[in-house]
Amino acid sequence: MALVLSRISSRFDDQRTKEVSVLKDITFSVPAGSFVSIIGPSGAGKSTLMRVILGLMPQTSGDIVRNFKRPAMVFQNYALFPWLTALDNVAFGLRMDGMSRQEREHIAREKLREVGLEHLEKHYPAALSGGQRQRVGLARALAISPDLLIMDEPFSNLDTITAEALKTDLLKIWRSYGMTILMVNHLIPDAIELSDQIIVMGAHPGRIEKIIPIDLTRPRDVRGVQFFKEVDRLTEDIRRMLP
């Protein structure tokens, strides 16, 4: 298992309502090399859960077993450093590792090529479209050779065509790298298309409603009858689960 969470709860103090419970008794595990999606309504604490997993904020109670050495993250709002070019953004993690300029730029160029942006290496994030920024974010994550990639709603700010193209690339990258991917998503068809397992979360407080394995064979035919049946079944399940 790449990640095991056992009864994770997280609370924070709010001046008005004193104490707010964001996550309650979250328990699940993520097999190494698998693609797991987390879906749930706003307020389910999905992003908080990602930050707890990465150790960016502490849990109030519960245990996390982190069997990964190098995590990386792709953000909903890209979170690219505006003062760095696309190339330098991708090379940022390598620079922090103390890698020489020549070596890190070589790797960064390779990653930009993988996401189809080698011609934009000198552009600053402000000069890139949303899809291009997200690809730079993905290249930045891949550059540090992560064994766990966390993606927080990576397609939600993108148009349909760009999101589709990025999804295709993401699946290729996942297969070739063999890393574990944990992705927060809000679209059920996307989650079914990409994932081995879907974790459905409820809100107020954030909790796990159900963990659903997706047994469709890969590559998945998103126009096939089986796929649509799975989307219908899951949509109905989730509708019953969530108010």
Add this chain to the structure above:
Amino acid sequence: MIRSVSHPQSREWRRAHLERHRRMWIIMAIVIGIAVAFGLSGYFNGVDWATLVDAVVRTTYRIAIAYGIALALGVSIALLVGWSPFADILFPFFDILQNLPSFALFPLFIYFLGFTDQMIILFAVSSIIWPILFAVLTAIKSAHKDLSDAATIFGARGFRRIRYYLAPLSFPSILTGSIVGIAIGWEAVIGAEIIANISGFGAFIKNVDTSGISSAEVAGALGILVIVFVVNRLVWAPLLADSARRYAE
């Protein structure tokens, strides 16, 4: 493959930038025109140019030194405080300090440093430092959480966080803080020179004529306007343009 697109605001931004640039040159042309007109009319005939130039140079020198010290101190303190877990505790403390009127502390500076160049410079530092310090602290505090998380996840931890994340993040705020700080610095230095009667533009305008505006004062004011304009055009304008280009959302 996704096609490269230009920044959506770039055309409008360039147009606005050129318009600002043009306006600044027009204002400067008017100032120079007024100076030339005064000169041709013989208004400046009685001005002691050597003394005036010496006074303006002394004041400008003090501003430059004070700004350098305030920049180094203000940015260093703000980055260290922003990097530490005590930023929220220290912010109100700095807020109280910056609200103390600088000139209320002037006697203390005279008491400890006497009527010296160092006194004026350090007094100016105490005025210039606050806009810089607060601009940087505010930039750090208001940075998007995702950006801070990205820096942490990709390894900008410990002191490297200051160099590779907090310092570049604060660059636009250092510029705006500097521009405001220097404007306050001119007031502080000239005011201090007037009060302490220490050679410089402040003392010059105090001594040339106490009965009203003199031609020497007008010449000095025009000279300072030219210095401010040249610094703005040669230093701040290119840096602001670069910052707007790189840091645009």
